[in-house]
Amino acid sequence: MVQNPKSDHTLLQLVRLVMALVSLTVVLISLAGLGYWAIDTGVYAQWLAEGEEPDEVEATPQIVDGIDTMSGLIAEGEYEIVRAACTACHSGKLVTQNRATAEGWTQMIRWMQETQELWDLGEQEAVIVDYLATYYAPEAQGRRAPLNVEEWYVLED
Ligand code: HEC
Structure with a gap:
């Protein structure tokens, strides 16, 4: 070979x-x-979304014009405690559309505790009532809109 x-x-x-x-x-x-x-x-x-960090955006409560967008509460003082305790069962709207003195707010809390299974708020109650009575106090008498009575009715005796 x-x-x-x-x-x-x-x-x-x-x-x-x-x-x-x-x-x-x-x-x-x-x-x-x-x-x-x-x-x-x-x-x-x-992998693409990770770069955008969407979780942080979601988890960060935003304040727009002094209002906490998550709850609608005025973002002052201890609003975060109020948000945690008072928006667990219903929308914050139920809170913000009401106005009362500290006594009035305490009564609403008692009412919810007696009828709606609201738990004992412990030390937080004072903080919550203080916040509510400060930022959701009754409107000054002069600023209240005049009562608009459409129809008077006769009280029965
Ligand atoms: C355990 C659940 C629960 C929690 C927590 C809770 N509420 Fe309520 N609340 C209710 C229910 C149920 C109603 C009645 C809702 C309805 O009528 O649609 C109510 C109604 C209300 C109302 C309306 C009362 C009225 O006269 O119409 C206000 C104001 C209110 N809650 C404020 C608060 C505040 C302030 C807190 C925080 C301290 C709070 N709630 C926490 C269950 C709760």
Whole structure:
């Protein structure tokens, strides 16, 4: 048999080239597959969203024009305690549309405790009542809109 080192060498190079191409193809297919998987399963979208930090935006209560947007409460004083205690069962609107003295607010709390299963507010009660009586105090007499009586009715005796 005649040795032909040159053709041997060429064959070896050819084999190497083919192997390199096969490896490259495998790598490319894997990358494409990974990319497709990431997009298909939402991993890519999640990864994109992580850069935007949406959680922080959601968790940060916002104050617009002095009003806490989560509850509608005036964002002054201990409003966060009031928000935690007073918007657990109903909207903050129920609170903000009312006005009363400290006594009046305490009565509303008692009423909810007796009839609506509001829990004992403990030390927070004083803080809450103080906040409510300060920021949701009865309107000054002169500023109250005149009573609009559509129809008088006769009291029965
Ligand atoms: C355990 C649940 C619960 C919690 C906590 C709660 N409330 Fe209420 N509250 C109610 C229910 C139930 C009503 C009646 C809702 C309705 O009539 O639609 C109510 C009604 C009200 C009303 C309307 C009363 C009226 O005369 O119409 C006000 C004002 C009020 N709540 C304020 C508060 C304040 C202030 C707090 C925080 C101290 C609070 N609530 C916490 C259950 C709760």
